[in-house]
Structures are given as C-alpha cells and as structure tokens.
Amino acid sequence: MQKIKNVFKTTGTKNGTYSVGVTVLVIAIVVVANLIFGQIPEKYRNIDVSSTKIYEITDTSKELLKGLDHKVTFTVLAVKESTDDRIKTFLSKYASLSKDISVEWIDPVLHPSALNEYDTNENTIVVACADTGKSTTVSFDDIIVMDTSSYYYTGNVSESEFDGEGQLTSAVNYVVSDVNKKIYRTTGHGEATLPGSITDLMDKNNYQVQELNLVMNTAIPDDCDLLLMYAPSNDLTNDEKTVIQEYLSKGGKVMLLLGDTTSSQLPNLASIMKDYGMEEADGYIADTSRCYQGNYYYIFPLLSVSGDMAKRISSQMVLLTNAHGMNLVDPARDTITTTPFMSTSDQAYAVTEKDQKQGTYVLGASAVESVSQEDKSKSSDSKSEDSGDSDSKKSEDQSDSSEKKSADNTKESRFTVISAGSLIDSQITDTFTQLENTTLFMNAVSSNFDGVQNISIEAKSLATEYNTVQHAGLFSLLVIFGIPLAVLISGFVVWFRRRKA
Incomplete structure (x- = not known):
C-alpha cells in the first residue's frame, strides 16, 4: 500500500495528474461553449470564411x-x-x-x-x-x-x-411581385448579341427579352416597356426613325448603346440623339487622367449617379474601351431635360486621324420628357344647342373631366444613350469582375420602369485563389522571414534554459 502511495508522490505522476486534469477541464469548457453557441441564431453563427465570400x-x-x-x-x-x-x-x-x-x-x-x-x-x-x-x-x-x-x-x-443568392433572390422577387417587364431588342442593323452574363441578369430581374425587326414590323408592340439597341453598325431607315420618334412621343422608353460605328455613318440615329440634347463628338475618346495602366483609350469614367441609378454602386469603378464622346446641346423641345450620368475628366481628348480636341465629354446620359396623350374622341353632346345654367354647368363638368383625363394620360418618355457598347463587353466584365459595369447597366435598364429596382445579383467565382506576393515589401519580409526566425530563436532559448536546469 505504501508503494502505491509512493507512486502517486513522484514528480512524473504529479505532472501526469495535472495534465489529465487540464485536459478534462479543456474538454468541459469546449462542451459548454458548444452548448452556448448552439443557442445563438444561425445567421450569427455562420461566419463566412470562404475566400470568395x-x-x-x-x-x-x-x-x-x-x-x-x-x-x-x-x-x-x-x-x-x-x-x-x-x-x-x-x-x-x-x-x-x-x-x-x-x-x-x-x-x-x-x-x-x-x-x-x-x-x-x-x-x-x-x-x-x-x-x-x-x-x-x-x-x-x-x-x-x-x-x-x-x-x-x-x-x-x-x-x-x-449563385445561391442570385437564384434565390430572383425566385423570391418573382413569386411575391406582379411586375413583368418586356424588353424588345432591335435586330436588322448589325447589332451585337447581348452577352450571356447580361441575359442571365435580365432573367434574374424577371425581364422578358424578345427580338424586334423594325423593317418587318411597322410599329413597336404595345407591350414594349423598353426598346433596346445594342451597338448597331447600320443606320435606321426613315420609316424606322419615324416609328421610334412616334413611340417616344407617346411616353416610350428607348436605350441605345453605341458601338464602333460613328454618328456620321448613322445620321438618322444621330438626328434622334440631337433632338434629345446629345451630339456625338468625332473620333474616339482618350483620357490621360483616368486610364488603365497608361492606356489612354481604356477609360475609368466619372459617375454622377443618384437614386435607383446609384444602387450597389460603391467603388465607382467602371471601365470602357473604344468610347465615343458626346456633347450636350439644346434639345428640340423645351420640355426635354437631358442629364449626364457618366463623363470623362477634363484631361480627355476626342482623337481622329487628323485632330485631337481636349475637353470633358459625356459618355452616358438620359433625356426625359413628360408627354400627354390627348383624348381625340369627341362627344356628340358637344354639338348640343341647349343654353342656360344647365348648359354652363355641363361645360364646366366637361372641362374638369378633360383636365382629369389629361393628368391621367401624362407619361414620361425616356431616351438613354451610353456611348460605349464595351460597358457590357464580356471580355471586360469577365476579366475585371470587381468592376461595376454590369451593375451600372442593369440600373440604367431598371430606371426605365416605375417602382422597379435592379435585384439581379451576379454569381460568385469558385475558382481557386492563390496567395502570392507580387511585390515584396517590409510586411512581406516580416511574414516570410521575421516571424519564423523569431519562433526558432524563442524555441532555442527555452530549450537552452531547460537544458541548463
């Protein structure tokens, strides 16, 4: 019995008992901590530690x-x-x-x-x-x-x-909302095809996109909520120009993204733009102040967005290439108000083969106009020959009714022009995923619809990310050499002290 007691009095046994006690205590703390954290709501428990969030x-x-x-x-x-x-x-x-x-x-x-x-x-x-x-x-x-x-x-x-968030948010918005917007995309003028990423975002917003050939159709369908022209290379015919002008005069919405073709090659489109206070400058735009790595034709424009146009625009970083500039001019009617939302710095140049002109150029603008649809129907009562107080009262009632109808029939036409189709070019949006090109474009589309916001959310990449040091600075040297060296030295000091003891 004494031998057993002596065993528990040895230094090794005491250390072992201490280790077992500490282990049991740690296990108990872990169990209790898990029980406590298990009661915390899941939205606070799930911490995103994934590299792409x-x-x-x-x-x-x-x-x-x-x-x-x-x-x-x-x-x-x-x-x-x-x-x-x-x-x-x-x-x-x-x-x-x-x-x-x-x-x-x-x-x-x-x-x-x-x-x-x-x-x-x-x-x-x-x-x-x-x-x-x-x-x-x-x-x-x-x-x-x-x-x-x-x-x-x-x-x-x-x-x-x-794409968990994008798909679920789109689905929730669809089932709780009664908003269904239809976008007609013009064809027959050498237009570019919308990138897959844009059509996906359109689907997430529950926008229906359908092609429309204005040569084959003499009018724009009544269910058209937005007419979209993406980088046309050929001009409108005179009849097509008339159709679009009539559509706008009735409160229609048109969105134009210019391609590489200049306004001199698209005189009818240029004429509509000028009516709404926008005139294209000659040549391509180079910006020596806001450019990508010294390439003056790769422009980071200045954004001046607000309201729905500013939704989810945080970095203010949008990249354009092969951009045409615009100058704002007096619109054809005083009822038209033209507002730029994207422009160059004052160090930009409109460059042609023969000349380059410095200035600040508009790269995106929207023109709005309130238009009223007059009721052309005439009442047969208007020809009544009755006179007296009853006739006067009837005239007043007709006047009040006419004013009410005029207010009810007032609509807002909107003509949006972006001078660079590269805004949604997949070569840019897929390469520079941190930019807000697609967000700005979808906001511009959604701003044409009353009470509708851009809820399309892009998918997150699952590509493997590697930790690389591109430029070794003091911090990098500290992480790579300083910390490991400090650990080795401290370990050696502890070992040497124990050896002497």
Missing part, C-alpha cells in the same frame, strides 16, 4: 427580405444528408434573414410522389407564395455552376460559380 448576402437581398409582406416557402426536394454542405449552409443563412421564409425538406427517395406533385426533378428548390399563387424552381445545378468547357481541355468538369 459565397455565403455573404448583399444589401439588395436583405432589403427585399426585410420588406416581404407575403409568406414564402422553400420546399427542398433532395436527400438532406447527401446535399452539398455549401447549399445547406447558404439556405439556412438566407432563410434566417426573414421570419416570412420557411424551409421544408422532402426526401424524394422516401416520398417519390412529391416529384410528380411539384412537377419537377430531384435536387430542386421549389419557391412558392400561397398569397400570390405563384411558384418557381431553382435547381442545385443553377446554384453550383459547372464549367463544362474545361472538359474539352482536361477531361474533367470543374465548379466555376456559386
């Missing part, structure tokens, strides 16, 4: 979810245990932002009839609103986007983007 939710989505006045249900038709953790984490984080969103998981293996009930496939989120009766679906393949093009080079398919 795939779980970070923008203010656009937060504002939409905060303003919900309808209950929205996410029905996830998938086996929860085998679902990608990124999708599960994002779903829970997204739903936690609003008490009006509920998430229900249905295992299609255990309940195969659910697929027929919702008329969809496995690994799909059904977003529905009972109050509006609208529903839509979001596939897992639309959230984690695969790059199939890499298969032809590597034989493997890799993940390229995470």
Whole structure:
C-alpha cells in the first residue's frame, strides 16, 4: 500500500495528474461553449470564411427580405444528408434573414410522389407564395455552376460559380411581385448579341427579352416597356426613325448603346440623339487622367449617379474601351431635360486621324420628357344647342373631366444613350469582375420602369485563389522571414534554459 502511495508522490505522476486534469477541464469548457453557441441564431453563427465570400448576402437581398409582406416557402426536394454542405449552409443563412421564409425538406427517395406533385426533378428548390399563387424552381445545378468547357481541355468538369443568392433572390422577387417587364431588342442593323452574363441578369430581374425587326414590323408592340439597341453598325431607315420618334412621343422608353460605328455613318440615329440634347463628338475618346495602366483609350469614367441609378454602386469603378464622346446641346423641345450620368475628366481628348480636341465629354446620359396623350374622341353632346345654367354647368363638368383625363394620360418618355457598347463587353466584365459595369447597366435598364429596382445579383467565382506576393515589401519580409526566425530563436532559448536546469 505504501508503494502505491509512493507512486502517486513522484514528480512524473504529479505532472501526469495535472495534465489529465487540464485536459478534462479543456474538454468541459469546449462542451459548454458548444452548448452556448448552439443557442445563438444561425445567421450569427455562420461566419463566412470562404475566400470568395459565397455565403455573404448583399444589401439588395436583405432589403427585399426585410420588406416581404407575403409568406414564402422553400420546399427542398433532395436527400438532406447527401446535399452539398455549401447549399445547406447558404439556405439556412438566407432563410434566417426573414421570419416570412420557411424551409421544408422532402426526401424524394422516401416520398417519390412529391416529384410528380411539384412537377419537377430531384435536387430542386421549389419557391412558392400561397398569397400570390405563384411558384418557381431553382435547381442545385443553377446554384453550383459547372464549367463544362474545361472538359474539352482536361477531361474533367470543374465548379466555376456559386449563385445561391442570385437564384434565390430572383425566385423570391418573382413569386411575391406582379411586375413583368418586356424588353424588345432591335435586330436588322448589325447589332451585337447581348452577352450571356447580361441575359442571365435580365432573367434574374424577371425581364422578358424578345427580338424586334423594325423593317418587318411597322410599329413597336404595345407591350414594349423598353426598346433596346445594342451597338448597331447600320443606320435606321426613315420609316424606322419615324416609328421610334412616334413611340417616344407617346411616353416610350428607348436605350441605345453605341458601338464602333460613328454618328456620321448613322445620321438618322444621330438626328434622334440631337433632338434629345446629345451630339456625338468625332473620333474616339482618350483620357490621360483616368486610364488603365497608361492606356489612354481604356477609360475609368466619372459617375454622377443618384437614386435607383446609384444602387450597389460603391467603388465607382467602371471601365470602357473604344468610347465615343458626346456633347450636350439644346434639345428640340423645351420640355426635354437631358442629364449626364457618366463623363470623362477634363484631361480627355476626342482623337481622329487628323485632330485631337481636349475637353470633358459625356459618355452616358438620359433625356426625359413628360408627354400627354390627348383624348381625340369627341362627344356628340358637344354639338348640343341647349343654353342656360344647365348648359354652363355641363361645360364646366366637361372641362374638369378633360383636365382629369389629361393628368391621367401624362407619361414620361425616356431616351438613354451610353456611348460605349464595351460597358457590357464580356471580355471586360469577365476579366475585371470587381468592376461595376454590369451593375451600372442593369440600373440604367431598371430606371426605365416605375417602382422597379435592379435585384439581379451576379454569381460568385469558385475558382481557386492563390496567395502570392507580387511585390515584396517590409510586411512581406516580416511574414516570410521575421516571424519564423523569431519562433526558432524563442524555441532555442527555452530549450537552452531547460537544458541548463
């Protein structure tokens, strides 16, 4: 017995007992801490440590979810245990932002009839609103986007983007909103094709885009909310010019993005622009003050946006190439107000083969005009020959009615011109993903619609990011050499002291 007691009195036993005690204490602290953190709401628990911030939710989505006045249900038709953790984490984080969103998981293996009930496939989120009766679906393949093009080079398919927020926000906006806007994109003038990234953003805003050939159609359809012309290389015919002018005179909305073709080659389009207070300058614009790495034709314009046009514009960084400049002139009518929202610095030049003129040039502007649609119908009562007080009262009633109709029929026409189609060129937007080109463009589109905001959110890249030191400074030298050296020296000092003891 004494021998056993002596064993517990040794230095080794005491140290071992101390280590066991500390271990038990640490384990207890960890268990208690997990229990405490488990009670914290999930939106505060889930901290985004991913390099591309795939779980970070923008203010656009937060504002939409905060303003919900309808209950929205996410029905996830998938086996929860085998679902990608990124999708599960994002779903829970997204739903936690609003008490009006509920998430229900249905295992299609255990309940195969659910697929027929919702008329969809496995690994799909059904977003529905009972109050509006609208529903839509979001596939897992639309959230984690695969790059199939890499298969032809590597034989493997890799993940390229995470689009959880963009898809879910678009779906929620669709089921709770009754806004459906139709955009007609002109063809027949050598227009460029809209990049895929832009058509995706149009879809997320629930905008329907349809082609329109003005040579084949003598009028712009009544359901046209916006007429879009993207980088035409050929001019309008006289008849097409008349059709567009009449459309604007009735409160229509037109948006024009100029391409490489100059206004001298597009006289009819230039004539419409001049009517609305915009005249194109000769040549291409070079800006010696706001350019990309010394290339004067790669311009970072100055933005002067406000209201809906300024939504999610934080860095003020937009890149344009092959830009034509515009000068503001007196519009054809006093009722037209032209406002620039994008321009060069005062160190810009309009450069031609023979000349270069310094000045500040407008690169984007919107012209608005309030137009009234007069009721041309005539009442047969107007020819009545009755006289007296009753006739006078009738005349006053007709006058009041006429004023009311005039107010009700007043619309605002809007003509927006961006002098560089490169604003949405995929070679720029895909290369410089941190720029706000697409955001500015979508804001300009949405500003044509009353009560509609740009809620399209771009996907986040899943490409691998490497930590590289491009320019070794003092901080870099400290991290690479200083800290490791300090650790080695301190370790040696501790070892040497213990050895002497």
